[in-house]
Amino acid sequence: MSVHGGALARRRFLQFVGASPLWAAPAMADGAAAPSITSAAQALNVFELQEVAARNIPPAHYGYLMTGVHDDRTVAANAAGYSRWGLRARRLVDVSRIDIGVTLFGQTFASPVALCPLSAQRAFHPDGELASARAAKARGALQMLSTVSSTSIEEVTKARGAPVWFQVYPTSDIEVAKALVRRADAAGAGAIVLTLDLLGGGMRRETMQRLARLDDRPCEACHGTPAERATQNLRRPNYQGIDTSRVRTISAPAFTWDYVSNLRAVTKSPLLVKGIMTGEDAKIALRRGADGIIVSNHGGRAEDSLIATVEALPEVVAAVGGKAPIIVDGGIRRGTDVFKAIALGADAVAIGRPYIWGLGAFGEEGVAAAMRLIDDELLEAMRQCGVTRLADLGKANIQHLV
Secondary structure: OOHHHHHHHHHHHHHHHHHOOOOOOOEOOOOOEOOOOOOHHHOOOHHHHHHHHHHHOOHHHHHHHHOOOOOOHHHHHHHHHHHHEEEOOOOOOOOOOOEOOEEEOOEEEOOOEEEOOOOOHHHOOOOHHHHHHHHHHHHOOOEEEOOOOOOOHHHHHHHHOOOOEEEEOOOOOHHHHHHHHHHHHHOOOOEEEEEOOOOOOOOOOHHHHHHHOOOOOOOHHHHOOHHHHHHHHOOOHHHOOOOOOOOOOOOOOOOOOHHHHHHHOOOOOOEEEEEEOOHHHHHHHHHOOOOEEEEOOHHHOOOOOOOOHHHHHHHHHHHHOOOOOEEEEOOOOOHHHHHHHHHOOOOEEEEOHHHHHHHHHHOHHHHHHHHHHHHHHHHHHHHHOOOOEHHHOOHHHEEEOO
């Protein structure tokens, strides 16, 4: 790409991003755009990290990060779902000491905010998952690692200095999934997270495809056919040493609930299923051996349901009945969102795009800033509502807004 062509593509990219409903750049009172921050420490919220990330990350990679399916309405629904709940403020409660720690499967974390398994993080910053791991270590946070990460689970675990949870795509060959689980167990993974929400096959991700048109670098992972992209995924470090010759796709439309039972038989680690959106499926997952549930629609990337994960959460909580931990992801941008999710019955939450905005903006410091900002906002919400422990949060602390 020529210098002139590259500058033109970048201008077109920023024009596209500015007109997108997924863009949330901060604005000043007179409607003018706020000036960009120059360090992670200056960020007032995760959206200021997003503004910098959008300028740093190549267009095709930013499109991959931000895309939903079709016109991105389920992405928007995830975030909008939290605006339908308000906080019930309480007075004259001693909130001088607040504990936001959480314990999951015997592992203690300093915050209920975990890092979602988001693939190929070197697409957003050269340090990729290692920067995320170092930031998670400093914050005492849970990190979930994608099967198709840029860096192996062994290296990420070393950087994190503690077990990470390993996310597994089923693949069209269950023996490959079993081999991935065994590798994760050998690396000391704290849990296995099986993604279920892509089993129906991929859907058209229009934002990703449009932004890829503005980025003419020779990259099959961005511009290739589905088969070429699948081949790229199978070259990722976590597949090294595993026979993938029979794998056609990392999703597996033909598999059923037997898949959960089969993986349950392979590992003694806690097994969570990620992608549950109904009470019926939550009950089946538990019967099939799942130890935990992640309420998720893949950040709006797996379905065009228009149903927010926070809207599905109460139904799943009722179905599980306290028998297993529940984590929810999708649309969490503020600490108040975390407060509402836990009040509705989640044991923890997970963020994806916000910490990658931090990664793309400022690397490790940006990831840490994203977590810090959301934690700080959670603490503020708890003080406002007179709650000093996450265990005390419940529906009495929130109010549905008509």
